[in-house]
């Protein structure tokens with residue numbers, strides 16, 4: 001006989017971690033449920049314990065903290081996108097969050113769930129990686145910090161240990177004249193997943209020379225990837241046509257996509273260069289227009 005499904009609603013992250021650890025790998029966090037419920041109903045997963053984390057205040061709040069923004073892992077994407085100060089500070093993350101599903105889906109779906117579901121095509125992940133976001137992870141033995149770029153390891157797999165959950169994500173303030181953007185390619189404008197996606201963050205000096213950059217790609221590898229060669233193509237330049245072409249070439253060279261019904265390897269490899277370039281142009285325009293991020 002199948003074990004009965006337990007449903008718990010803890011009020012602290014530590015309590016949630018202890019509950020998850022007690023389930024010996026058969027426990028699942030429930031945030032918005034837009035991935036979890038689909039997976040359960042299709043029979044892909046059969047958890048014995050569901051831990052609904054939405055009663056944990058720090059997991060559902062957005063707050064200013066010294067040096068950046070702290071976003072609860074289960075804050076719905078819609079709430080994040082409608083937070084004017086966060087949206088101004090982290091426009092690329094909001095671009096990514098705004099691509100997820102429809103208005104109804106985004107009203108429930110969280111960036112923490114998007115990250116922990118570990119789809120290589122997750123839209124908020126390259127954007128969070130580009131701005132050097134850091135996840136705060138609670139486990140049965142306490143808390144640790146993990147760079148968002150180190151969280152996804154393979155399709156459906158994260159670097160979380162048994163019993164661990166992501167409590168919040170810290171977004172460090174970007175220096176003056178910085179901005180970020182996320183662009184994806186998909187045949188439909190909504191309710192489809194990325195064929196390729198690119199998140200770019202960059203910083204300019206007073207003369208418009210790029211002093212720092214990070215370029216991250218989605219849906220072209222087994223996990224979202226950072227492309228240091230693409231960033232190198234921008235740094236030290238005023239991000240003109242030559243730098244943008246070099247960035248596109250580096251993005252295409254780093255891609256190792258699969259063939260599937262959404263696109264062939266050859267198509268994805270070519271298009272990811274174009275999309276990375278577009279994300280960079282969008283970030284550049286924002287950086288030139290940006291006065292302050294507070």
Ligand SMILES: Cc1cc2nc3c(=O)[nH]c(=O)nc-3n(C[C@H](O)[C@H](O)[C@H](O)COP(=O)(O)OP(=O)(O)OC[C@H]3O[C@@H](n4cnc5c(N)ncnc54)[C@H](O)[C@@H]3O)c2cc1C
Pocket residue numbers: 028029030031032033034035036037038053073074099100101102105108109110111112113114115116117121122123124164165166167191192193194
């Ligand atoms: C119709 C539809 C369209 C969609 N379109 C897109 C799209 O365009 N782009 C896209 O990227 N995604 C899309 N998705 C997928 C989904 O909406 C997103 O991945 C969403 O961000 C998941 O967030 P959630 O809060 O609903 O996560 P849940 O479903 O609650 O959780 C997802 C997974 O992460 C785990 N988890 C959740 N939170 C934590 C945590 N804090 N710590 C540890 N583990 C955790 C859960 O146990 C589960 O395994 C779509 C889904 C649907 C149903």
